[in-house]
Amino acid sequence: MASGGAEEDDGGIPLDIDNMHMLLQVEHDQIQKRTFTNWINAQLSKRCPPSHVSDLFSDLKNGSQLLDLLEVMTGQPMKRQRGRGVFQQRANIETALNFLKKKSIKMVNINIPDIMDGRPSIILGLIWTIILHCHIEELASTLSYSSCHSSLDSLTSLDSFSGSPVPASPVHAGRTSPLHKHFRISAKKALIMWVRDQCQRAGCSLSVKDFKKSWRSGEAFLAILCSLRPQLVDLSLVRFRRNQENLEEAFHLAERELHIPRLLEPQDVDVKDPDEKSIMTYVAQFLQYSNDMPSPDDHLQVPQSERALELTSWLQQAYQELSEARTATKHSSFAEKYQVRQRTSSQRIEKKQQL
Template sequence: MAFSAAANQQPDGQYRVLDKSWEDIQQKASIWTFANWISTKLAVRGIAPIKSLATDLSSGETLIQLLEIIGDESLGKYNKHPKLRLQKIENMNKALEFIKKRGVNLTNIGAEDIVDSNSKLILGLIWTIILRFSIADISEEGLTAKEGLLLWCQRKTQPYSADFAIKDFTFSWNSGLALCALIHRHRPDLLDYWTLDKSNKRENTTLAMNVAAEHLNIPKLFEPEDLVDVPKPDERSVMTYVAQYFHAFSGMDKMDTAGRRLGQFGQVMHAAWEMQNDYERRVRAFMAGISETQKGWAKSSNFTEYSEAKQQLTEFDQYKRTTKRGWVAEKRDLDALLGNIQTKLKTYNLSPYVPPAGLATADMESSWTQLVRLEGERKQKLTSVIREIKETLKKKFATAANQFQAELERISASLASLEGELEGQLEAVNQLISKLQPLKTHLVDIENLNSECVQANIEDNEYTIYDHSDLEFDWGLVSQSLSKKASFIQNQIVARTMTNVSPQQLEEYSETFRHFDKDNSNTLSRHEFKAALQVQGYTYDEGEFDKIFADVSKGDDIVSFEEYITFVRSVEEDKTTPEQLKSTFKTLAGDKVEKAVEYIFEWNLHLLNSPHPSLSTQSYITEQNFLVGGLQPAVIEMFKATLPKKEGVEGGYDYVAYLRKVFAN
């Protein structure tokens, strides 16, 4: 039942503010709230709720039952169902004595006042009991019960302070938001504060009271309108109701505190447990890694190749820079971790940690000492083997190089001592060439040995003065000498058949041929052949040269020494053929031919009697041309006397007509 709305509503919608009326309203609110509060406490023992605060307490029996419940203590023997006034006063005195014993000073309240149903004093007594047994134990920073409860409410609702402010136990609660905030702060699963309509005071208050009654065992001591629809909510009623929230949630806080303490202890133990597990796991991994590395060294302890030994040494150095340094850091971390574990346990007065067998500090030190010893042995063996392999490589290379050079020198000596018939010398040279060619394979082997020495960082070899480049160079020289010697002998055999060529001419031809035979193949390519002819003084246009090269090479793409000598000899041989003589006259005549005339004299002499239609009438020679050609004076005079004069050219002689006449017969 609510007292405020009906008692205070005016026709114009304004609240009455008369002091007497307001005092009555407040008193009625307190009576209703206190009666409900007492009924909720009595319900713990299944005692029926009181109907009238004034009359139901007058026997003292109900008050004693209330005090036993909230005081958690028996008051002893008392008069049950008293009929006499004296019995009721005895009960009441027992109750009041118990209250005084709990440190509550009851001023101007006597047993007779309660027995006689003095409503005002009964309200004062119940409020005193509420303060002592429900609110007095609320303490926040040493403040009074009221101030402590207020501070607790303010702290718990601080995250929601943007919507309201708790300053008292009257107006601060009439929106219902403070109650909703307290519930949401402790039990956010029961309502969603952030979705509330902040302007709907009645709905918010009703929601909070219903949730509190249903889920938090906080009974309604008054109706929502006693907060919402009154000018000023009753302070004592609000304090009594809000105190129930404190007790409900303080129980949760105690659970939270116990859980927090146990959680903190559990966190300490869990942290220590994790540190111990981490230590054991890492020590096992640390020692397993060392063991695995040592097994790997044992498996790769025999090697004969430098590359393998060098690879092992490189891997060992890499291990020292990476894995070993990681282990050094890990070992120190493990020592520090073990110390931290012991310190943590000692801080909380817990028993020290004893690592499992095989994982103690002594076990780790033993494994580490063995590792350091095996490292030294490994490094010593690797460097020793590498020294031996280097020594073997140097000797192996030196033996091959010295033998190779000795064979080259034998071939060179044999080449230098050749004598006798040309054919015999040529056969001997070919035999030397057949001996030289297999050395090319040996040179490849020496190159491979040299590569091994380079890979082994061998910079000097005291067992030989030769390196691969020296031998390759010498082999090339000997090969070139043999090739040149073979070509020379072959050319000499050819030259021997050239009886109509003087030794001086033959030497000149040979020297020219050798000069342009760049690859020592004893042949000339098309380009080399053309260059050799130009050096000899013979120049031809492309058409002429193409025909000559095709004839001389017999359709091949190279010209041999014999073919070259034969052609040059044929060009320079003193023959009185029409073609050669015409070319000779033309050469001496120089540039007096105004028109380029090309006339091919055929070997058939009858063609000389038939003038070619393209023959220029300007072909002639002069006495000056004969002098430039170095002809003897007598020969010049003979030609002047026998060559017909060229018509229209003073001092010119028609050598074409002369040749027709001379070769006509």
């Protein structure tokens, strides 16, 4: 830092606080543009037929890709105006914004003319609103109280990362209620608690406190990978590599082995002040992968029709055995009848547990 409290750029020109803030905002906007574009294209690739966004700020002007995105995210068809005229573009954007408003999503300072003009801050704000409410919050709603129980003792430690208090006692609800609703915490906090849970399962001692500097070393990404697919990652090597080497391995493995789209590059994260929204967007994909993973014993699951046949067959067999035992012990002593009853009872209990 210079004596005047300003920092110099590479050219030796002193930068005041306002200029530093502006440069940081430009850097974040560039990272967000790349991340959000990659995220949108990952969603639009699921569409039939798929569509594509080349330039985030110009391609959303006609409203068509915006409606495509909402169709993929919600599974609901969107009525649209065909044609490339200003009227059609305005109508499509209005349809998209009205749809979001009907879902009780606040659209702060996001209006049709700014989207049609391709204003970067407005476009980025709109896409982040869609990501947060239609993707991250939807995923957070799948996190139950019981699924993150190992992280609940660290609820209060999230205060420093958000600045908002956590209630001392949970809302009256079942243990399997959504985590972020059960404890009145945001989807952001619920997601970070899920991350902590994954780190703990992977045996990683890293304390993830935010979606910024906690991710710079790449260890948190690798810990999640190790939790989801233990054979992929050797966490003992993390501390002997540079940040960008760890980040590159994490992003490469996630794309190759888990088919998680590569939204970020190592140089996007290994910076003094990583972009929170971009990292949250990427991390949410790991939660989505976790939700889509089959249960460890799914291959053992028997179809309900087969279970019903098995149960019916056993009931018929048990009835037959009981009838035969009753006939055979009709003239037996009480002690003999009791022994037969105990034997058949234990068999029923064992079979009941299996079914």
